[in-house]
Amino acid sequence: MFGKSIYINRRKKLKDKIQQGIGLFLGNEESPMNYLGNTYHFRQDSSFLYFFGLDFPGLAAAIDFDSGEEYIFGDDVDMDDIIWMGPQVSIQQNAEKAGVENSAHSAKLGSFLSDAIGKGRKVHFLPPYRGENILRLQELLGISTASINDSVSTDLIKAVVAIRSVKEPCEMEEIKAACATGYEMHVTAMQMAQPGVWEQKIAGTIEGIAAAGGSMISFPIILSQNGETLHNHDHSQYLKEGRLMLTDAGAETSMHYASDFTRTVPVGGKFTQKQREIYEIVLAANNEAHKLTAPGVTYKSVHLAVAEVIASGLKNLGIMKGDVKEAVNNGAHALFCPHGLGHMMGLDVHDMEDLGQIYVGYDEEIRPSDQFGLAALRFAKRLEPGYVVTNEPGVYFIPALIDKWKNEKINTDFINFEKLDAYRDFGGIRLEDDVLVTSSGSEIIGERIPIEPDEIEEIISK
Amino acid sequence: MFGKSIYINRRKKLKDKIQQGIGLFLGNEESPMNYLGNTYHFRQDSSFLYFFGLDFPGLAAAIDFDSGEEYIFGDDVDMDDIIWMGPQVSIQQNAEKAGVENSAHSAKLGSFLSDAIGKGRKVHFLPPYRGENILRLQELLGISTASINDSVSTDLIKAVVAIRSVKEPCEMEEIKAACATGYEMHVTAMQMAQPGVWEQKIAGTIEGIAAAGGSMISFPIILSQNGETLHNHDHSQYLKEGRLMLTDAGAETSMHYASDFTRTVPVGGKFTQKQREIYEIVLAANNEAHKLTAPGVTYKSVHLAVAEVIASGLKNLGIMKGDVKEAVNNGAHALFCPHGLGHMMGLDVHDMEDLGQIYVGYDEEIRPSDQFGLAALRFAKRLEPGYVVTNEPGVYFIPALIDKWKNEKINTDFINFEKLDAYRDFGGIRLEDDVLVTSSGSEIIGERIPIEPDEIEEIISK
Numbered sequence: 006m007f008g009k010s011i012y013i014n015r016r017k018k019l020k021d022k023i024q025q026g027i028g029l030f031l032g033n034e035e036s037p038m039n040y041l042g043n044t045y046h047f048r049q050d051s052s053f054l055y056f057f058g059l060d061f062p063g064l065a066a067a068i069d070f071d072s073g074e075e076y077i078f079g080d081d082v083d084m085d086d087i088i089w090m091g092p093q094v095s096i097q098q099n100a101e102k103a104g105v106e107n108s109a110h111s112a113k114l115g116s117f118l119s120d121a122i123g124k125g126r127k128v129h130f131l132p133p134y135r136g137e138n139i140l141r142l143q144e145l146l147g148i149s150t151a152s153i154n155d156s157v158s159t160d161l162i163k164a165v166v167a168i169r170s171v172k173e174p175c176e177m178e179e180i181k182a183a184c185a186t187g188y189e190m191h192v193t194a195m196q197m198a199q200p201g202v203w204e205q206k207i208a209g210t211i212e213g214i215a216a217a218g219g220s221m222i223s224f225p226i227i228l229s230q231n232g233e234t235l236h237n238h239d240h241s242q243y244l245k246e247g248r249l250m251l252t253d254a255g256a257e258t259s260m261h262y263a264s265d266f267t268r269t270v271p272v273g274g275k276f277t278q279k280q281r282e283i284y285e286i287v288l289a290a291n292n293e294a295h296k297l298t299a300p301g302v303t304y305k306s307v308h309l310a311v312a313e314v315i316a317s318g319l320k321n322l323g324i325m326k327g328d329v330k331e332a333v334n335n336g337a338h339a340l341f342c343p344h345g346l347g348h349m350m351g352l353d354v355h356d357m358e359d360l361g362q363i364y365v366g367y368d369e370e371i372r373p374s375d376q377f378g379l380a381a382l383r384f385a386k387r388l389e390p391g392y393v394v395t396n397e398p399g400v401y402f403i404p405a406l407i408d409k410w411k412n413e414k415i416n417t418d419f420i421n422f423e424k425l426d427a428y429r430d431f432g433g434i435r436l437e438d439d440v441l442v443t444s445s446g447s448e449i450i451g452e453r454i455p456i457e458p459d460e461i462e463e464i465i466s467k
Numbered sequence: 468m469f470g471k472s473i474y475i476n477r478r479k480k481l482k483d484k485i486q487q488g489i490g491l492f493l494g495n496e497e498s499p500m501n502y503l504g505n506t507y508h509f510r511q512d513s514s515f516l517y518f519f520g521l522d523f524p525g526l527a528a529a530i531d532f533d534s535g536e537e538y539i540f541g542d543d544v545d546m547d548d549i550i551w552m553g554p555q556v557s558i559q560q561n562a563e564k565a566g567v568e569n570s571a572h573s574a575k576l577g578s579f580l581s582d583a584i585g586k587g588r589k590v591h592f593l594p595p596y597r598g599e600n601i602l603r604l605q606e607l608l609g610i611s612t613a614s615i616n617d618s619v620s621t622d623l624i625k626a627v628v629a630i631r632s633v634k635e636p637c638e639m640e641e642i643k644a645a646c647a648t649g650y651e652m653h654v655t656a657m658q659m660a661q662p663g664v665w666e667q668k669i670a671g672t673i674e675g676i677a678a679a680g681g682s683m684i685s686f687p688i689i690l691s692q693n694g695e696t697l698h699n700h701d702h703s704q705y706l707k708e709g710r711l712m713l714t715d716a717g718a719e720t721s722m723h724y725a726s727d728f729t730r731t732v733p734v735g736g737k738f739t740q741k742q743r744e745i746y747e748i749v750l751a752a753n754n755e756a757h758k759l760t761a762p763g764v765t766y767k768s769v770h771l772a773v774a775e776v777i778a779s780g781l782k783n784l785g786i787m788k789g790d791v792k793e794a795v796n797n798g799a800h801a802l803f804c805p806h807g808l809g810h811m812m813g814l815d816v817h818d819m820e821d822l823g824q825i826y827v828g829y830d831e832e833i834r835p836s837d838q839f840g841l842a843a844l845r846f847a848k849r850l851e852p853g854y855v856v857t858n859e860p861g862v863y864f865i866p867a868l869i870d871k872w873k874n875e876k877i878n879t880d881f882i883n884f885e886k887l888d889a890y891r892d893f894g895g896i897r898l899e900d901d902v903l904v905t906s907s908g909s910e911i912i913g914e915r916i917p918i919e920p921d922e923i924e925e926i927i928s929k
């Protein structure tokens with residue numbers, strides 16, 4: 006964990022924003038795979054990590070926003086724990102590491118909260134996303150599981166989002182480290198992109214690189230020669246000459262900061278002309294996104310400008326037609342890129358997604374759209390220095406979606422459906438970089454993973 | 468998945484054992500890491516997999532034990548699912564793969580169950596271990612989370628345990644494949660066991676081998692130069708010359724069958740004399756366990772015989788003293804081996820641990836002990852052909868435990884505490900193999916991972 010002053014300072018910012026009630030932060034519990042004792046890699050809740058830094062299960066924390074007092078609740082270990090888990094420090098010592106003055110046994114949390122509720126005080130808590138913590142809230146606060154979502158504190162959500170959105174220098178060091186591991190993962194995947202190789206073998210190997218780098222993957226790896234399936238976690242195919250392999254993968258550091266990159270490469274090392282033409286469009290879109298990502302502009306405007314690059318490129322190939330701006334206004338490009346340009350990244354790969362996209366990506370100024378494609382934009386707000394976002398434009402040919410639009414005559418003014426037939430088996434291309442919004446523009450974090458088509462061909466062919 | 472006849476036959480065995488009520492099998496849901504959309508590797512519930520074979524989230528199944536009718540409940544995909552997850556087959560088609568005649572929308576499960584309950588019929592279900600399924604049972608059956616554990620069906624548990632305990636030939640093929648991946652993991656770990664190497668780098672690398680082999684690790688990797696901590700998931704140290712690295716790790720195949728091996732090797736490749744002396748004791752214990760594992764004998768008797776090998780070896784070194792049999796009767800060896808000799812293995816690395824150790828490892832004949840050490844024996848029953856168990860004897864020097872026994876004068880007749888002082892920094896050694904109980908004895912599954920000290924020294928020194 007960072008030094009305690011980091012956490013004290015973050016909580017001070019929170020206390021500046023909220024003056025009343027109790028802030029309750031539940032840490033995560035172990036998450037069982039196939040029985041209680043067989044658990045996945047422990048992943049602490051990100052907001053708990055951000056404000057308290059303690060990275061093990063069985064914890065809760067509270068901030069009394071009226072008095073400013075802070076508390077860590079947890080349990081000390083016994084001899085059995087020492088035999089099985091090794092010597093551990095006391096809960097009091099752990100609280101001190103986070104700069105928290107008060108610590109108490111877990112069993113005290115219930116009465117602490119019911120005392121506060123009894124006095125008519127509000128308990129602020131963030132939206133739970135794991136069954137175990139929903140059950141815990143039900144028990145601690147005496148509210149039914151069905152009504153927990155109505156009881157979350159939007160004040161606390163907004164305060165946390167405001168603070169966590171702007172990355173501190175110590176956080177940027179971690180994100181850089183995560184990006185360095187991501188670099189190694191992607192170059193390894195490129196080197197393995199040969200005909201006959203099992204997708205799972207590549208996905209597993211780069212997952213190992215993430216783990217060897219300190220912790221684990223930051224999200225389930227997407228790796229497939231069917232890149233047109235946006236979140237393709239099926240890795241059962243064997244790579245074929247002539248296909249493109251899309252890899253969307255990143256690492257988490259041991260402090261749980263994320264990276265998230267996508268590269269798409271030709272199996273065997275040689276783009277066909279058709280592949281290279283589409284690739285160049287996506288590369289231009291990625292570069293345009295980087296150029297436009299800057300403080301003061303809305304990310305929605307970047308998304309739309311990049312959509313024009315894509316539409317314009319596809320028009321040049323005869324796949325789209327008509328006026329490019331009008332096509333984008335009508336969402337016609339979304340047939341080829343049904344997702345948003347990118348998202349915030351930090352302790353979570355989609356940063357703070359547990360707190361709600363509406364609070365993280367939108368505000369009073371920028372409201373969500375319900376247009377197909379634009380509705381999938383996770384982040385749209387005006388950018389500020391210190392924000393970290395990923396730019397991940399893509400072009401996909403999704404047969405089921407093409408058929409639907411063709412049959413339902415959607416955006417026929419802008420799509421050349423005959424021309425499209427030749428692309429049904431193309432797959433998809435996505436190119437994603439992680440960028441930091443600076444005071445004057447944006448910078449790609451760490452060394453850029455090879456992205457020029459010639460560069461990629463050389464890596465694979467070696 | 469296997470062919471449908473396998474699942475039909477397994478369910479037939481279940482129906483032969485239970486004639487009344489409804490058997491409810493909840494599949495697992497996705498398990499979120501840090502927000503709902505960011506999930507761990509999906510791990511289906513093992514009993515669901517065993518009886519229905521379908522390996523994706525959002526499913527439930529039911530067997531009407533009176534009529535014999537079987538049902539799969541799940542949802543068909545929509546266009547959005549196709550865009551993000553790719554084309555999927557219908558729930559009806561999935562039911563057919565499992566040889567199940569009836570399928571229905573998830574939403575029907577509630578009324579299906581309340582109809583049955585309304586008619587006074589019993590709903591048999593297995594113990595839930597994930598928060599999400601506890602919440603689902605609460606909603607489906609209208610029982611409070613606190614009383615769910617009292618409502619599980621011991622009839623169903625016992626029937627499932629009886630069937631799953633004896634492995635079928637198709638299961639042995641999978642376990643062999645898991646063992647082959649485990650072999651590669653352990654040899655790689657040995658090769659990396661050099662001074663200055665970060666434990667996490669080795670643990671991560673072999674986790675990648677498990678993933679590249681088809682799926683994932685079968686349990687959180689234990690890898691440490693502090694092998695005396697039995698479940699040491701801390702991999703933060705850098706290996707030092709003179710220490711022993713203990714690695715307890717295994718893989719799961721894509722069908723989720725497990726392997727589980729432990730090896731302990733000298734960092735840098737050369738055992739000290741002291742290390743080799745203890746190593747030879749553990750190796751003799753492992754070999755004795757293999758020799759004694761055979762149909763008709765109780766695993767408890769194997770555990771105790773192996774404990775005598777350990778006590779006798781430690782007596783030869785002057786660490787223990789007195790009569791060996793008496794020492795074991797008094798549990799004195801448990802200072803050095805506080806855990807059980809082994810456990811069943813199959814779809815779960817501790818097979819069926821979710822169903823309860825008391826049903827899996829014990830029966831009317833063999834009852835659990837509360838003696839320190841023996842109480843930790845997960846499996847004690849009389850062995851039958853087709854059982855798969857791991858034999859994992861170990862010798863550990865746990866300073867906190869040694870101090871406790873010394874201070875509380877526990878088993879002073881059998882322990883030479885002065886002599887022990889020289890071993891406080893020793894660490895621990897465990898050697899674990901996976902064996903199949905055959906009609907005449909037992910066989911190590913797959914190629915045995917190098918275990919002779921000379922062999923290991925050669926691998927590391929290469």
